[in-house]
Amino acid sequence: MEKLKQLGVILGITFVSELLYRLLGLPVPASVYGLVILFLALQTGVLKPERVEGAGDFLLVCLPVLFIAPGVNLMNIFDEVKSILLEALALIFISTVVVTVVTGKVADLILTKEQGNE
16 A cells, blocks of 8 residues: 555656646656656655655566567567667767766765765
């Protein structure tokens, strides 16, 4: 029952993020709004990690299943994708490096700020 309550919190945040997406009309996906809302709620203490941790762990365990269908479909259309494979791999590599660097810098900023508050 506890995981259902936690999932309800996550779904509530998802609902609010969908509302923001539709109301603001900005070219930002609703999932990004949801991540920002969840991040801010956790950072400000409005939401305690224990209130979503169990459901989050469960969703992470289920996550690999979501990649099976796209992987099978990619094999079905490989002949069409083959012509842009090098460009796609380069784009994936570059975007992964950028995301990793930005994530590291943000984590470093947060840790530095938290250590300064202690």
